[in-house]
Amino acid sequence: MRYKILFMLLFVGSMLFAQDFDKERVKFDPTRNPAEDLKTAVAQAQKQHKKIILDVGGEWCIWCHRIDEFILSHKEIKDYIEKNFIVVKVNYSKEVKNEEFLSKYPKVPGYPHIFVLDSKGKLLHSQDTGDLEKEKSYDADKFMQFLKKAHSAKKPY
Numbered sequence: 001m002r003y004k005i006l007f008m009l010l011f012v013g014s015m016l017f018a019q020d021f022d023k024e025r026v027k028f029d030p031t032r033n034p035a036e037d038l039k040t041a042v043a044q045a046q047k048q049h050k051k052i053i054l055d056v057g058g059e060w061c062i063w064c065h066r067i068d069e070f071i072l073s074h075k076e077i078k079d080y081i082e083k084n085f086i087v088v089k090v091n092y093s094k095e096v097k098n099e100e101f102l103s104k105y106p107k108v109p110g111y112p113h114i115f116v117l118d119s120k121g122k123l124l125h126s127q128d129t130g131d132l133e134k135e136k137s138y139d140a141d142k143f144m145q146f147l148k149k150a151h152s153a154k155k156p157y
Contacts, residue, residue, distance in 0.1 A: 084151045
């Protein structure tokens with residue numbers, strides 16, 4: 001019985017955190033507990049030998065929508081993320097700022113913001129996504145360079 005419960009928890013957890021960009025855009029959910037989500041993501045990342053991306057933003061943020069649309073429309077980037085990272089969306093909005101959770105990380109200068117963690121949940125990099133922008137979207141080359149560097153990082157950079 002314990003094994004069935006453990007399997008169910010792992011299976012449901014993997015559905016929640018492995019962002020599948022082939023389906024509709026995963027939204028920022030103010031009802032989620034990012035500390036619990038991260039705990040589940042760490043277990044999954046260790047098992048799958050992946051890094052973790054904390055995607056911080058909110059449904060109010062136009063650039064948060066644009067980054068998701070950008071990823072959806074760039075198959076190479078989408079596939080690279082799905083192969084190498086567990087993505088956890090962390091809501092930041094007027095209603096729910098998740099200040100306690102975010103206080104463990106460097107100050108966020110703007111949204112969306114990406115934190116890259118190793119498979120144990122240790123911070124490797126804080127990425128201002130403004131550095132990846134191009135006009136009203138994102139630069140595919142810069143974005144892929146960022147992802148490759150994040151994936152290969154062994155220590156904070």
